[in-house]
Amino acid sequence: MSELGVKHLLGIKYLNEKDIQLIFKTADHFKEVINRSIKKVPSLRDITIANIFFENSTRTKLSFELAEKRLSADVINFSAAQSSVKKGETLIDTVNNILSMKVDMVVMRHPNPGAGIFLSKHVDAAIINAGDGAHEHPTQALLDSYSIREKLGDVAGKNVVIVGDILHSRVALSNIFALKLQGANVKVCGPKTLIPKHVESLGVTVETDLIKALNWCDVANMLRIQNERMDISYFPTTREYTQQFGINKKLLDSLDKEIVIMHPGPINRGVEITSDVADSKQSIILNQVENGVAIRMAVIYLLASIIK
Ligand code: CP
Numbered sequence: 001m002s003e004l005g006v007k008h009l010l011g012i013k014y015l016n017e018k019d020i021q022l023i024f025k026t027a028d029h030f031k032e033v034i035n036r037s038i039k040k041v042p043s044l045r046d047i048t049i050a051n052i053f054f055e056n057s058t059r060t061k062l063s064f065e066l067a068e069k070r071l072s073a074d075v076i077n078f079s080a081a082q083s084s085v086k087k088g089e090t091l092i093d094t095v096n097n098i099l100s101m102k103v104d105m106v107v108m109r110h111p112n113p114g115a116g117i118f119l120s121k122h123v124d125a126a127i128i129n130a131g132d133g134a135h136e137h138p139t140q141a142l143l144d145s146y147s148i149r150e151k152l153g154d155v156a157g158k159n160v161v162i163v164g165d166i167l168h169s170r171v172a173l174s175n176i177f178a179l180k181l182q183g184a185n186v187k188v189c190g191p192k193t194l195i196p197k198h199v200e201s202l203g204v205t206v207e208t209d210l211i212k213a214l215n216w217c218d219v220a221n222m223l224r225i226q227n228e229r230m231d232i233s234y235f236p237t238t239r240e241y242t243q244q245f246g247i248n249k250k251l252l253d254s255l256d257k258e259i260v261i262m263h264p265g266p267i268n269r270g271v272e273i274t275s276d277v278a279d280s281k282q283s284i285i286l287n288q289v290e291n292g293v294a295i296r297m298a299v300i301y302l303l304a305s306i307i308k
Contacts, residue, residue, distance in 0.1 A: 003302070004306065008116070010138070011129060012174045012177035015138075017182065024149065026302055027146055030070070030298055031291070034293055043071050043072065045073075047308075049103065049106070051068075051076070051077045052094070053079055053108075054080040058265070076101075092122050104126065106123070106128070107128045108129065113133035116128075126303045128300070134168045135173065136170050136177075143291045143292040148160070148219055156183035156184065157183060159217045160179055160218065162188050163188075163189045164225065166190050166223070167196050168194070176202050176203075177202075187205050187217065188207070189209075189210055191241070194235070195208075210245055222247055222262065222273045225241065225268070246272050247274070247277050249274060258282055261283040262288060264288070265289070
């Protein structure tokens with residue numbers, strides 16, 4: 001059986017095209033499993049996984065937990081807000097204490113970029129990055145590409161625009177890496193202040209005119225403004241941001257072709273996307289969430305097969 005070329009999933013940056021196709025093929029199998037009446041397989045009865053979240057999450061946390069349970073793994077959940085981290089315990093001490101309870105794999109979300117990479121060098125367990133600050137969110141990018149593949153048949157050759165707060169977005173960076181590996185054409189679009197300097201070095205082009213970007217693309221991935229990562233104002237007002245970079249039904253209907261609308265969530269309705277677009281038949285936002293479970297089952301299963 002094929003194996004991933006990595007022992008941890010720390011970022012898309014560390015994967016190659018073969019790894020991504022293996023994850024997708026494995027996810028195809030698990031997607032079929034989770035649509036059966038009995039949605040569970042016994043594959044990981046001998047594996048224990050700790051989900052440790054130092055930042056808020058709805059989709060990623062629940063999706064990982066469900067993926068682990070569908071694979072029959074034992075699961076423990078740790079939320080920093082209710083833990084001894086509040087009493088001054090370090091990240092490594094916290095994780096080593098959890099691992100001493102015979103845990104094999106750690107899924108971690110953390111506000112600091114590189115937290116998963118740091119942990120992987122100091123503890124003896126497979127680490128999955130569930131989002132590290134403004135750095136990477138690899139399973140989100142995998143489920144996004146998987147959803148494009150499902151909707152449009154392939155990712156290669158497709159024109160994908162990522163719109164919004166590119167500067168603070170781990171989803172944007174992981175998506176750029178994943179889409180480029182698969183041969184998609186990628187543009188980023190947003191206010192100049194929210195586009196990282198030298199982003200073109202990643203093989204993407206920059207467009208500050210949303211209408212031009214939407215007319216070019218097959219897929220628009222709309223991102224929210226990450227206010228929690230901003231200590232200054234990057235644009236005058238939310239109203240002006242929405243006027244220039246928000247998508248609405250009138251704009252969508254004015255395009256020459258039917259584009260696919262994506263959003264990693266959480267959505268700020270009426271800011272980057274209106275409800276009539278988010279809930280339209282062109283939107284695959286809830287398909288992305290559904291596919292997240294199959295993708296995370298695939299990643300966990302493939303990493304566990306390296307541990308075993
Ligand atoms: N897309 C995403 O990461 O959502 P959560 O923050 O709710 O996990």
